[in-house]
Structures are given as structure tokens and as C-alpha cells.
Amino acid sequence: MKIKLYFGTVLLFVLLSTQLYSQGIYLNFGSGYSLCAAPKLTQDKNHISNSDGVYLTDDYKLVKGSGSFGKGIQVNASIGYMFNSNIGAELGIGYLIGSKTTDTYKYTYQSTFSEIKSSMSGNMIRLSPALKITKTFGNIKPYMRTGLVIGVAPKLTEKHKSEMSTFAYSIIETQTEYTGGIALGFSGSLGADYSITDKIGIFAEFSVINQSWAPKKSKYTKYLDNGTDQLPVMNTSAKETEYFESFYTDIQNPDHSSPLKQLKQYYPFSSVGLNFGLHLNL
């Protein structure tokens, strides 16, 4: 419903604005870096715990700049069409290479210790149909652009490494991949085109993306216990999880041959960033 409302408004906008002549097709190629916007997760933290046998001291620290898997590099290309000198529409495609978020836990007591390090990073292809309004001031054209963001083939990769030294040393390494579903969102940009020639120009813009994603499934792609691969001996419900909006469980008769069921979880992908690139008038 939200998407239909937004798309309907954009379409109405175009119909209301169309004038007598069109301005032609153009291409944009660019790249940029985004920081997290509307942060949510607090996974990025360090927790160090020390015990002297009597008292336990814990140090907690939130790592600055964490909060969204949308933080990172994005490369983009788009094709646009100007309906008149002010209004145009674009269809963009981009690829997000998300930065890694980290979480560390350390515990020491005399000669024993345990350390757990985890990291998560995400990536996805983003399709962006959008509406653009621009105004010309000589060679400079400030513009605004707003539209939808459709994240396809999204993926989150989570890595864990836990080392423990109590009576014996043990190290467990796991890797989990989250996939499935589409990440829907919205985008808004404020920028300017600078025309070098009639055909070529450059652009710079601030861009905000409002997006989150709920994967449909996850599975262990790596599970090593002291270097020994455990995946061949794990049953399906131990290796794979499926996420639902609702589900029913029979605890007395669990089905180990099927993926474990859990309620779907949302992961934040909102961001605010700076993009630069090349603008070509065809």
C-alpha cells in the first residue's frame, strides 16, 4: 500500500508537469560512500570482562559509526529522460558493498580466557525508479530526485570465531549467510549537474536511502570445531533457518529434517551519503 501510494503520487506528478517538448535521454555513471542513517543495531560493540576471582569488571563500548548495514560503497548507473526542461524520470541500478560491523567479547580469569569475535556485512543490487526536478542556472543545474529503492538479491554474511581456554583449548568458527526476499525502500537526493560540454557533465549529490530488509532464510556455510568440519554431521534444523511472519511449533515432535522456524527479523539498510559521477547527454 505504501509503495502504491508513493508511486501513484510520482505518476500524478509527472502527468501534471508534462509540457510541450522533451529534453532527451541521458546516462549517469557514478559511485559514492554512505554513512548510516536512522541507526538501529548496536552489534558494533566491544565487551571486555575481567575477573580476579572475587569481583568481575565489565567494560562496554559502542563502536561509533555503526548502526546500519547500508553504510559502505555503492556504484551506480542510471538512464534518465527529461520530459521538459524541469521534469525528468530516471531508472537506476546500483550495487551496495556494505561495511563490516563488529562485535567483540573477551573474558579473562587468571590463566583462562574466552574471546568471541563476530562480524556482519551486507550487499545488494538496488533498482531505483525516480522522479527528478531540476532548474538551470547557466552550466549548473541543481536538482532533487525522489523515488523507490528495490533491493534485489540482498545478502548478509555473519562470521563468528570463538576461542576458549578453560580445561582445554577450543576454537569454533562459523559463517552464516542470510538471503531471500526483496528489500523495499525510498530514496531522496539533492545535488547539482555541471555541464562541461553539451554532451558531458559531472554531478555531485547527497542521497538518503530509507530501507530495511527481512531475510527469508539463513544457513551455516561454515562450521569448524577445532578445524573439523561439522556441517556433514549436522541435521537440517541445526544448519538452516527459515523466517516467517507467523508459525506454529510442535515442541514434542520437532522436525529435524526441515529448517528451523523463526519469526522474521529486520536488518537496517538506511544510509546518507555523497555520490559523484559522470553525466552524458545522448
Add this chain to the structure above:
Amino acid sequence: MRATSYITILILSISFASQASAQKLYVNIHYGYGLSAAPNYLHAVDSYDSTINTGSIKYIKGSGSLGAGSQFGATIGYVFSANISAELGIGYLSGKSIFDDYWKFVSNDNYKTKGSSLSGSMFRINPSIKISCGTKKISPYLKTGIILGIASRITSYSKTVDVHPLITEVEEQETKFSGRMTLGFSFGAGAQYSVNDKIGIFTEVLVITQSWAPKKAELTKYTIYGLDQLPDMTTYEKEKEFVSSYSETTQNVDKTEPEKQLKVFFPFSSVGLNAGISYKL
């Protein structure tokens, strides 16, 4: 840094747009309703029957953001040219309550239910820039800006009824979260219809990208069997402070100070429809 850079771009855009033509002030009042966008916060209805060892859980649709709800406000705007204007808006978000239920059945005279709700509110200051086009009568536009959330609040309430064969325990708690400003971004598309030279009506779809990390939380109500438990509780048990880092030892826990915890972010993003009246001064 992000807000400063965004404000700089806004100011530069306004500077490019300034021309010698008519410059006008206008005001508008608006009301709108937002749905959750970029959902993160999940609430669910959860039930378990121990006699047959089965359970179910169901995600409550729309429970992903505390920014869903109604917002009303007013804006003052300044037209730099025929196409570009800057606005400063102030609005109040009255967030929709999100409900969460839990139910556990052991036997007819031994079961537990818990109902809880979460809701948020805040004042939003929204400086933005607007680019419009079209005719004098109908003027479609795009706008983008920054959202500064102030006086933000979240109220969390829960009531647990624990039924046993000989006794029924009823526990109620209310916690209020407050403190810290919050920064976000807004962008949207809309259209204005000029009724006459002074008055216009407009409608727009507005997306707000925002989350909030409160500075503190305070237990404002805690009763068991209707008896107030707060007078017997320490500050450490009743209050929390949310910080970016802290150190805690079991040796000297100061019960006269609030308990420290790492910052928690609550989602306030939304996508909604606004409508209002505009008046040229």
C-alpha cells in the same frame, strides 16, 4: 558531520536559486498520517500450550516503527524564485501504539498472560528546500530536508497476570524513555493547488528517515497485587542511563545511581500522506 554537510548543500542550493524576482513569505498548516517505513522493531503475539507442547508466534503487521501515527504542524516558507523555496516546519508526532501479547497455558487453573504496549511522540523541526514546477494553478514539487527531533518520548506499559491454583498475581509496569535530540532526514513529493492568489491547498507523500537513542529510562509505575513497589526500590533498580561506553564492577555497584546500559536505538521512520492549507503573506 552528516547534518552539517546536508545543511551546507541546502544553503548552497538556495544561493544558486536566488534571483531578483518576487520573493514571498507563506505559511501553511498540515495534518498527516504515516505508516512504518524501514521497519526494524518487531512486536509479536506469542502463545504456548504446555499440555500439548505446541506454540505459535505471529508478527504484528505495522509494528516495525514508532514513527507510524499522526502528525500535525505548521510551516513558514520563503520563495526565492518561481521554482525554489525554503521552508521551516514544526510538527508533533503522536505515534501509534504497538501492542504485544504473550500467553502460556499449563492447565485451566495455571496460566500466564502478558499484554504490553509501546508508543512514541516527539516534536519535529524540519528545515527543507522545495523545488516546484507546473502552472500557476497546479504546482507539483519535490522537497528534501533535515528532521530534528526534540522532547522525544517513549512510553512502555505491560500488565502480567499469572494464575496459579491458589493465587493470582497481577503485575503492572510503566517505563518512560526520554532525553537526547535525534537527527533524521525527510524527502517527499506533492502538489499544490492555488484556490486564489493567497490561498492554496496541498497534498504530499513524505518519507522520514529517523531513529532515536534515548538518554534515560525511568520506571514510573510498578505494582504487584495493586501495591506500589517503587518506594522500596533503589535508583539503580528504577532508572537507566544509556551511554556509548561504560565500565561496571560487581565490587562496588552504586545503588544510588541509575544503572548504565549501552545506547539502544528505536526506529521512527515513516512514509505518510500529508494535506494542508497554504496562505501567502
